[in-house]
Amino acid sequence: xxxxxxxxxxxxxxxxxxxxxxxxxxxxxxxxxxxxxxxxxxxxxxxxxxxxxxxxxxxxxxxxxxxxxxxxxxxxxxxxxxxxxxxxxxxxxxxxxxxxxxxxxxxxxxxxxxxxxxxxxxxxxxxxxxxxxxxxxxxxxxxxxxxxxxxxxxxxxxxxxxxxxxxxxxxxxxxxxxxxxxxxxxxxxxxxxxxxxxxxxxxxxxxxxxxxxxxxxxxxxxxxxxxxxxxxxxxxxxxxxxxxxxxxxxx
Numbered sequence: 001x002x003x004x005x006x007x008x009x010x011x012x013x014x015x016x017x018x019x020x021x022x023x024x025x026x027x028x029x030x031x032x033x034x035x036x037x038x039x040x041x042x043x044x045x046x047x048x049x050x051x052x053x054x055x056x057x058x059x060x061x062x063x064x065x066x067x068x069x070x071x072x073x074x075x076x077x078x079x080x081x082x083x084x085x086x087x088x089x090x091x092x093x094x095x096x097x098x099x100x101x102x103x104x105x106x107x108x109x110x111x112x113x114x115x116x117x118x119x120x121x122x123x124x125x126x127x128x129x130x131x132x133x134x135x136x137x138x139x140x141x142x143x144x145x146x147x148x149x150x151x152x153x154x155x156x157x158x159x160x161x162x163x164x165x166x167x168x169x170x171x172x173x174x175x176x177x178x179x180x181x182x183x184x185x186x187x188x189x190x191x192x193x194x195x196x197x198x199x200x201x202x203x204x205x206x207x208x209x210x211x212x213x214x215x216x217x218x219x220x221x222x223x224x225x226x227x228x229x230x231x232x233x234x235x236x237x238x239x240x241x242x243x244x245x246x247x248x249x250x251x
Contacts, residue, residue, distance in 0.1 A: 002111060002142040007172040007196040010085045010111065012213045013049035014227040015175075015198050016040070016220045017058025020072055028068050030075050036221065037079040043224050045084055049231055050224070051198070051214055052076060054110065056089040057151065058218050066097055070104055077108040087144060087173070087198075091116045095134060102139035112173050114144040116151075125161045136170045144173035147187075147200060156180060159187045166194050176212075177201035188212065205243045208234045219249075 002010070021032035037052070045052075054076040055061040055069050064072065073088045080086055090101035090113040098115055105113050115135065123131075132143065145165040147157040156178055165171050174191045177200035178184040184201060191197050192211030199207030199215040207215055217227045226249050233242035 001140045001170060002172050004172045004195055007112070007142065008213060010047060011051050011087075011173060011196045011198070012047075013051055014220055014224070014231055015051040015053060015087070015214045015216045016045075016224075017053040017056045017216065017218055018076060019221045020055065020059040020061075020064070022060075028064070028071060030071055033072060034075050034079045037076055040220060040224055041079070041083065044228065045220075045224060047083065047085060049228050050084055050220070052080060052084050052086045053114075054086055054088040056087075056114070059089070061089050061091075066100075069101065073101070073104060073110065074108050077105075077110055082109055085111045087112045087114055087175075089114055091146075093121070095131060098135055099138045102135060102141050106139060106141045110141065112142045112144050114146040114175055116146050116148050123155055125158065125164075128155075128157075128161060129164050132165055132168055132171070136168050139170070141170065142172045143168065143170040144175045144198070145171050145195075146175045147177050149177060149179055156183065159183055159190055162187060163190060166191070172196060173198060175200045175216075185210065204230065204246055205234065205239050208242075209239060 021029040149156040188210035199212040
């Protein structure tokens with residue numbers, strides 16, 4: 001299991017929710033999914049500028065069977081072969097499936113798993129913490145505390161709850177976002193010293209200034225050079241230029 005310091009060193013750069021490719025008949029196209037991952041590596045994805053998210057919401061995990069999710073996660077891990085850090089999606093309505101996916105991720109070399117606690121349904125703070133605590137009893141894989149206020153239940157995780165999740169030894173990453181600017185900034189203030197922080201919100205440049213080591217972007221699935229340019233500028237502290245390059249494309 002990754003330590004916090006190992007997670008901070010390894011999980012840096014643009015965090016890419018990899019597309020899951022399907023055939024015309026709706027069946028899984030694993031070979032094309034693997035080819036897209038290899039294409040990203042050939043374009044220049046490496047540890048330090050890229051993190052892969054396997055079978056996340058951007059990878060249509062909610063449209064996959066349990067076996068297909070396992071197949072996608074395994075395929076991405078095989079192509080990456082430890083060269084690029086991987087976060088895999090293990091959220092489910094069934095905690096037993098989450099636990100089994102965590103065990104698979106351990107076996108295939110996934111670095112971190114993200115779970116939203118009872119999928120995207122409404123959840124209480126105590127329920128969420130209890131869910132993650134129970135999963136931690138069955139696996140040694142590292143966790144990302146995952147705030148996903150924009151999906152499903154619109155649950156805006158309080159910073160206090162993420163703090164409680166960070167008390168669980170598996171939790172070494174926080175994938176952080178909030179519709180509340182106070183909660184958003186408070187999360188960065190609290191977590192950058194305790195975890196590797198992935199900015200899951202839209203304020204890419206500000207998030208880096210506040211201490212995040214990564215930000216989410218779907219763009220590298222087809223144009224990785226755009227976000228790598230932004231990331232390089234962020235790492236150089238050239239924030240005004242990074243904002244200009246980011247806005248010219250995204251806006």
